Amino acid sequence: MLFDKKGSMDEHEAHDIIENVVAAGDIGMFSWHMDTGTFELIEHISGYRLQGIHSLPDFLERYVFPKDLEIALQDLNNYLNGKEEVFQSTFRVLDSKDKMHWVFCKGTIMESNKLAGLIYDVSANKMLKGNDYTTNLVDAKYLTRKLGNAIQNKQKENSIGALLYLEIDNLHSLINHYGFKFGSIVLYQMSRILLNFTSGKDEVSRFPNDKFMLLIDNVTSNDEIKNLGKKIIKMLEAPLIVEGLPVYLNVSIGMTLFPDADKDAIELIRQSDFAISHSKEQGSNRASFFDTELMETFNRGMQIESELANALNNDEFYLVYQPQLNVVDNIITGFEVLLRWNNKRLDFVSPAEFIPVAEEKGYIVKTGRWLLQETIKTARSWIDLGLEFGTLSINVSPVELFQKDFRERLLETCVKYDVPPEKIKVEITERTVMNSNAKNITIINDLLADGFKIALDDFGMGYSNFNFLFEFEITTLKLDKSLVEHIKDKKRRLFIESILKLRDYKDFDVIAEGVETKEELDTLVGLGCRRIQGYYFSQPLKRSVAEKFLMDFSNKSADMGK
Template sequence: MKMKKDNQGYTENFEMYRQAIEEANIAVWEWKLKENIFFASAALKKITQYDTSEYNSLLSFIKNMAIHEDVESAINDLNFFIEGKVSFYRSEFRIITKENKLKWVLFKGNMIKSESEEVKSLFGIVSDITEEKDIQRISMEGLYYDSITKLPNRNLFLMDFKNVLDKIIHFDQEGAIIFVDLDNFKSINDTLGHDYGDLILKVFSQLLNICVKNYGTLYRVGGDEFVILVEKFDSVEKLKEICDMILDYCKKPFELNEKQLYMTTSIGISIFPRDSYASNDLLKFADLAMYESKARGKNTYTFFEQALSESYTRRILIENELKEAIKKNELYIVYQPQIDALENRIVAFEALLRWNNKKLGFVSPVEFIPIAERTGIILDIGDWVLNKVCKKICEFKEKKYKFNNVSINVSPIQIKRSNFKDKIINVCKENRIPLNLLEIEITERTLIELNDEKIADLNELIKKGVNISIDDFGTGYSSLSYLTILPINTLKIDKSFIDNIENEKNRAVIECILNLSKSLKYKVIAEGVEIKEQLGVLMNLGCNIIQGYYFSKPVDEEKLEGMLKNNKSTM
């Protein structure tokens, strides 16, 4: 009786478990391999909407029910388990139901073996995991797809790139990554708003998709940065074809919200495995090539070359060494005299920054100043120069040397700081020098780009006595009419005009500048005068303040003092 009671309890429990499984949309299955019999509970019919009794094996179920793209991997999962390559059976694949709906199913199972280790049967459960897959897909879209353009994002690009690299190396092919960056996108966001910026990104991504169709896969990997992954190509000409197509499309204006906007792009390309086998290197190389395109004036493309990497390495070294340059006393100042050729005497000096580094040797300002500006190091260096020059002016004043002023070059980064005006005034006060003994040199492009507040600051400095000169005048973008509104005292005619002074048009431009400056009561200095013939032409045109190698190269403080002794008088 006791045994009977136990059997009854077992039966009741089994019924309870079976009912729970079926309500959970889980089917039980068994496949007897030797007899070729396949059994599945009613829940499988509920999942598939097909009568599964016609199948005599799990293999035939997979071949008939799994969608074409999943058949091979599902069969491999089953064979690997039967062959003992995995200890537990698990396989996910998609099916099409009788109502033509796509569903995901998950098979799990184990096996029973005979004493001779022959597989007798497989058994397990199968469940509908479509809902879980939908949730996973939505989650994956957030993780691997860009919300604005709906393009695959940086995460997916890095995964795909690794897979493509593995294939390329295995099949001995060539591939490429093409970095595409929208030029001046930040200013669009700042002026027209982020909503408009997002709209541009959508439209631009659609344009790129048209260009890369049949060539590669497009990804959005950053704010305004896109990458095209080209798995293989026949020739470099094909890559050029893609880039030319993108640039040609950008020649037409984007018409968005009744606004016409012209966009340009800078493009960089690295080729693998030609340039490298390493993904990090290839990404860096394409990025370097893209920035080289920007340096060349934007709206172009550049293929990576080893020289770019060497240039990048040097830039990083300069940046790192520059951070310690002041502390290590590596910076110094030389002074180039400005001569009144009529009276043959020194009237002023330009203070010029120099850098001699232990690792790099002498580094040209042309090379290190842009890096200092890009990194913000220029602010500390600018303060150092200002203090150093003002101390020297104080020293010369106390020794009663005769000169009008000493000029220093000022970066636009410095001018745009809120405390620029006050810093100039305070440093002069601290060193007990009149403001009129200091001149600050600014490029004409910098002046034109300044806002009204900064223009007002410069006007106030002029009122207090500080001299302001436009350096390299004539090489920027201003018209002569700007001379009537910009806060300046002095114009410096650029060396490029002096080098070609024998050219009639150049002479006409110089004469025009001189006549207008005379009317506006501006001082004019000719830079880069190297030979007697240039001096003669300038003096005939009425320009007698000269700076250049004809009179003197930049000199150190000791030689400078020797020159000033000849100009000594009571100030």
């Protein structure tokens, strides 16, 4: 008898019900009599007649897909050793017709020292933990666990494994154009391509959104995994055919080896993800290996992340103010307020280093609130001193701008310090607006209606959309430093001239950033650009120095007017 009789049900009737349920092929039952060494099994999932089995470990070794056996045995041992209250494991089974099934096995020790349980075929379950429904690959959590085991095994064997992390850069764009079903087909086809590059214990996993991870069980050198990355990129030069359409994929790949000192699975995944970011910086279809050079950059980023958590509480941030001038009328039109960080361990940290980390980790909201308040306090102080400073411009990230209370907080702070909204300019990037929905655009329009000024920063850095300028109201457009640096280039000069003509039509101000030489200044003025910001006039100044700059400039202008 497989299970004890319960209630008043006839034993033979119960057995018939069990047989009928199991015959459907989705459920199986097992019972391991641990004292006598006997094992009973009823299942039709695998299509095999398993004989000569005396224990649950024996069954798992015969039943489980080889790549998942270590995980299944680990789950059983964890239960038998008291680490888990119930034995449960998810793994794959290759049936007698070479069809792969995802199986969930669950059991517990009953009376008479018998471990009994059920086996479920959960292949069609979209919510299954361990399996990615779209690609039928193992999911990120399952792969991470396998990686942890692989690290331990490689340490014992004194051998090397590798991770290859791949991201489809243009998947989001494809889904926007053709829909989610189309995107799912792309993901499935990519999974089949990557499986072609695996053998033995290698594993391919679907990670969230547009990423895949290859766990390569055995490699002999850095060059071997680098060549694998090149082969994958080479294969993707040919288009996929999706619903009759040729689809070219842009991918970025990051690679790393293991084991490495005390690095665990999560750390290794972060390293390969960091290598992906480096690949993206190099352009489309690139593969980067996490080497010593990248390690230094990665470690620096980790240090920044760690120290940034308490930077505000430790009073490590400070503000500097860079003047903006109208060189034709010889007046100061404003200051850009810039955040700076000086850390006890890291010394001065560039905004280019810490701002992206602050945005990613969520520190930017709290830090931005501090910057906003300090800026408005400065505005109040300068108003009280009778200084004509124009506007104070604050850089606002998308994370901050689209916080529900951003507008309300900005208004409340202005009211608190009695600063007119028109004295504050909010600087945003073109990308911020281009990636925004209609609701978010409304927030920007509301700020304009409140009297705040809006500046579009870094215009001309890479792709810039002229049509966008006709649809979106702004107060100021800031020409990116890259345009000014290459102002001798005819195409860039024509670009600037076009912006200035549009300025006159749309009635917004144009400020040229990063002006460092008289030649750049003269050329810009000759083109009709009157407003300038850059080291030619002044570097960013601490508040006390900026105040003196304002006073000196005001006195100088007054003397010139006499």
